[in-house]
Amino acid sequence: MNAPVYRKWQCIACGEIFDEALGSPADGIPPGTRLEDLPDDWLCPNCGALKASFILMED
Amino acid sequence: MSDLKIPTELVAPIFNPASYADRAKMEKMLAHLRHNYPLSIAEVPGYDPHWIVTKYKDVREITRQDNIFHSGDRSKTPASQIAEQMMRDYSGGKPHIFRTLVHMDPPDHTAHRDLVKENFMPQNIAALETSIREMARRHVDHMASLGTTCDFAGDIAMNYPLEVVCTLIGLPKEDHAIMLRLTQWFLSYADPDLCRPGSVLTDPEEQIKTWQIVYDEFKRYYGSVIKDRQACPRHDLASTIANGKIHGCPMDERSMISYFVIASTAGHDTTAATIANSMWTLATQPGLLARLKAEPALIPNFVEEAIRWTSPAMCFIRSAAEDYELSGRQIKKGDLLYISYLSANRDEEMFDTPYEFRLDRTPNRHIGFGYGAHICVGQHLARLEMRLLWEELIPRLESVEMAGEGKWQESEFVCGPKFVPIRFKMN
Numbered sequence: 001m002n003a004p005v006y007r008k009w010q011c012i013a014c015g016e017i018f019d020e021a022l023g024s025p026a027d028g029i030p031p032g033t034r035l036e037d038l039p040d041d042w043l044c045p046n047c048g049a050l051k052a053s054f055i056l057m058e059d
Numbered sequence: 060m061s062d063l064k065i066p067t068e069l070v071a072p073i074f075n076p077a078s079y080a081d082r083a084k085m086e087k088m089l090a091h092l093r094h095n096y097p098l099s100i101a102e103v104p105g106y107d108p109h110w111i112v113t114k115y116k117d118v119r120e121i122t123r124q125d126n127i128f129h130s131g132d133r134s135k136t137p138a139s140q141i142a143e144q145m146m147r148d149y150s151g152g153k154p155h156i157f158r159t160l161v162h163m164d165p166p167d168h169t170a171h172r173d174l175v176k177e178n179f180m181p182q183n184i185a186a187l188e189t190s191i192r193e194m195a196r197r198h199v200d201h202m203a204s205l206g207t208t209c210d211f212a213g214d215i216a217m218n219y220p221l222e223v224v225c226t227l228i229g230l231p232k233e234d235h236a237i238m239l240r241l242t243q244w245f246l247s248y249a250d251p252d253l254c255r256p257g258s259v260l261t262d263p264e265e266q267i268k269t270w271q272i273v274y275d276e277f278k279r280y281y282g283s284v285i286k287d288r289q290a291c292p293r294h295d296l297a298s299t300i301a302n303g304k305i306h307g308c309p310m311d312e313r314s315m316i317s318y319f320v321i322a323s324t325a326g327h328d329t330t331a332a333t334i335a336n337s338m339w340t341l342a343t344q345p346g347l348l349a350r351l352k353a354e355p356a357l358i359p360n361f362v363e364e365a366i367r368w369t370s371p372a373m374c375f376i377r378s379a380a381e382d383y384e385l386s387g388r389q390i391k392k393g394d395l396l397y398i399s400y401l402s403a404n405r406d407e408e409m410f411d412t413p414y415e416f417r418l419d420r421t422p423n424r425h426i427g428f429g430y431g432a433h434i435c436v437g438q439h440l441a442r443l444e445m446r447l448l449w450e451e452l453i454p455r456l457e458s459v460e461m462a463g464e465g466k467w468q469e470s471e472f473v474c475g476p477k478f479v480p481i482r483f484k485m486n
């Protein structure tokens with residue numbers, strides 16, 4: 001079976017990276033959490049921008 | 060509910076640059092405000108009333124909403140009524156002398172920030188690592204050449220970030236000292252050791268007189284840089300700014316000069332303050348140097364905690380563009396809010412043992428770089444240059460201790476140590 005493909009997203013306001021593979025355990029987000037599965041009112045943990053400010057990073 | 064009005068004698072020092080020479084006392088005062096007067100009003104003679112915002116969650120709630128809490132309608136830094144009036148007189152009715160990113164609101168702010176945003180994204184900053192590491196190494200070599208004692212603040216901390224940012228802007232080496240001098244006049248206008256020669260520190264108009272001089276000096280200096288880069292663009296920040304278009308039109312003169320001012324001042328002063336305070340901490344916290352030598356992978360944590368610890372951009376002002384209820388208080392349209400990043404970074408509700416310098420805060424959610432749309436554009440550069448400096452210095456630093464008393468600047472806005480005398484051994 002193929003390993004799931006996780007993606008990286010970047011906050012266009014401040015440059016913070018959300019790596020789905022790593023999640024953010026200290027903020028209660030386990031590894032392997034998809035950005036789309038985060039609640040809609042989730043904010044960038046660095047600058048407070050809306051979830052919609054995260055764009056897919058190219059490899 | 061705590062009292063709405065803070066006793067004047069308790070809160071007045073917050074507006075007085077001289078108070079900050081005694082950092083420990085100011086930290087105690089902020090803790091007292093946080094515990095007994097969270098979100099309360101300061102009415103200090105000579106100043107309009109300000110809400111004093113000391114709690115982490117309140118600071119974040121305000122700074123996240125730049126559509127409600129404006130940066131452009133009033134002075135962005137603590138200013139007396141006289142100072143605000145003088146700024147209006149000087150700038151033809153505007154509340155600021157400078158018109159930097161810090162002083163703008165959307166949509167202007169967004170348009171101006173977009174101009175440099177990409178250059179400062181972490182992946183683009185990472186590309187500078189080799190050249191910045193080379194600068195870091197040279198400053199470390201310079202420290203080694205000083206023997207066994209130095210003033211780390213003046214000899215190293217002030218010069219390295221200055222070189223980094225001036226190189227990024229594209230300024231020749233011989234002009235870096237001009238940038239340092241103008242930055243000190245501007246941000247440390249009230250410090251007797253760093254202020255503009257000829258300043259009359261007892262004159263309530265001094266701050267604005269100095270700022271006018273600083274603006275004019277920057278304008279004189281950057282006038283020819285702008286002409287040069289417009290005629291012949293290069294791969295530097297000066298070319299990006301000089302040729303910057305806002306909504307398809309060239310930037311107005313005040314915004315362009317101010318863009319250069321913020322890059323040439325904010326771009327090094329706060330980093331220098333953090334680096335100086337980091338060394339002060341290394342020299343006084345037993346075991347810290349040994350731990351970092353044994354585990355260099357902790358250097359990024361050291362950098363992050365040093366930013367929280369120093370919080371060199373201690374405060375900013377916002378004004379309410381509409382009525383707003385915050386933590387049970389009624390903020391009215393037009394009210395001024397003094398945002399204390401320093402106090403927020405000591406808030407016990409957010410940080411365990413906030414008065415301990417700890418390498419194990421992960422993630423370290425300090426707001427030393429601010430929060431919301433005005434969050435520091437240079438944060439990734441500042442982190443990189445500090446990490447590189449410590450990666451170069453710590454393996455060579457065998458021991459360090461204070462060789463005398465350190466001194467903090469007398470500054471109510473951006474503040475750091477101005478004198479860090481150390482005795483050290485390097486290999």
Ligand code: HEM
Pocket residue numbers: 122130160161162172224321322325326327329330333366370371372375400426427428429430432433434435436437438440441
């Ligand atoms: C340790 C180093 C630094 C600290 C602690 C720091 C702190 C801050 C803070 C707190 C703000 C937010 C202002 C607000 O709330 O309105 C800010 C904004 C800013 N900083 Fe920094 N800064 C640092 C380094 C730098 C560097 C290296 C640069 C540039 C090369 C820089 C450029 C700026 C600019 C242009 C802004 C304005 C952003 C805006 O209003 O959109 N800073 N900084």
